[in-house]
Amino acid sequence: MNxxxxxxxxxLAIDDDCWRCDYCKSVFFPAKNDDxxxxxxxxxxEACPVCAVPLAHAALAKLRxxxxxxxxxxxxxxxxxxxLVEELRAGDPGNLIAHPPDVxxxxxxxxxxxxxxxxxxxxxxxxxxxxxDDCSQCFLNWLDHGELMRVVRAPxxxxxxxxxxxxxxxGPQCPVPGSQGRAxxxxxxxxPRRRSY
Numbered sequence: 560m561n562x563x564x565x566x567x568x569x570x571l572a573i574d575d576d577c578w579r580c581d582y583c584k585s586v587f588f589p590a591k592n593d594d595x596x597x598x599x600x601x602x603x604x605e606a607c608p609v610c611a612v613p614l615a616h617a618a619l620a621k622l623r624x625x626x627x628x629x630x631x632x633x634x635x636x637x638x639x640x641x642x643l644v645e646e647l648r649a650g651d652p653g654n655l656i657a658h659p660p661d662v663x664x665x666x667x668x669x670x671x672x673x674x675x676x677x678x679x680x681x682x683x684x685x686x687x688x689x690x691x692d693d694c695s696q697c698f699l700n701w702l703d704h705g706e707l708m709r710v711v712r713a714p715x716x717x718x719x720x721x722x723x724x725x726x727x728x729x730g731p732q733c734p735v736p737g738s739q740g741r742a743x744x745x746x747x748x749x750x751p752r753r754r755s756y
Contacts, residue, residue, distance in 0.1 A: 560600060563587070571599055576618030594704070595619055595647075596626050596633075605672035607632060608692070608701055614672060619707075620646040625672070631704035634672055637693070640700050644685075647711040664690040673697040686713035 560569045560578055567582035576597060578587040589597040602613040607627035614634060617626035622643050625634040635643060664680070671678050671694035678692040678701060687710035692701040702710075 560587070571601060571616070574623055576621050576623065589618075594631060594708075596624075598626060598628060605634065608669035608672055608678065609703070619643065620650075622646070633702045633707060635700045635702065635707075637698040637700055643707075644711055647708075658688065660688055660690045667692075669701065671697055671699060672701075673699060683710065685710060687711075688713070 560571075561567065562569050562580035562583060562585050564585045565580065565583040567580055569578040569580045569585075569587060571578050576588070576599075578589075578599070579585075580587075589599055591597050597618045599616045599618060601616045603616055603625050605614045605625060606612065607614055607630060609632055610627060610629045612627060612629050614625035615628055617624055617633075619626075619633070620643055622639050624636075624639070624643075626632075660682070665682075667680055669678050669680070669692055670676060674694060674697050676694065676696060678694050680690060680692045683689045683691045683706075687706070689702070689706040689709050691706065693699065694701075
């Protein structure tokens, strides 16, 4: 890609979501599509596990992923998955009660675009009612079109579970009236002293 300002070649850094011109220091951010993905215009060596076209380098919420421009599936490193979900949730996408996934999707078999071994197909353990594919050897998640946003927009009840756990724990003990911070009731410090004559 050439710089629109000076015509020099632009470069795409490994973790950048934009093209940079080293000559005039211009920066070019590709437009986002309907999924919020910026396709960066460079194909990878990995092919889409669903439709076998080369995956494109792309950026979503400033994080780099691989994206299929045909089926719109996403290959996301496991280490980036939760930061990506949290970043997208911070943009307040609204809530969505997702319909149950099609159980027939569990029988689908796809191969990892990186190591070409069979990916594990399973229900995602978090919110969103989605079935995802992952490769535990390469630490990659494959999400079909729309599944990431179903996870992002699903109501998250994890904070309620934490509050329930805290309700089962005894709270701080209330001081015994009249003790004014001394030892608790029944100790020698809280009993009246006997006078010795």
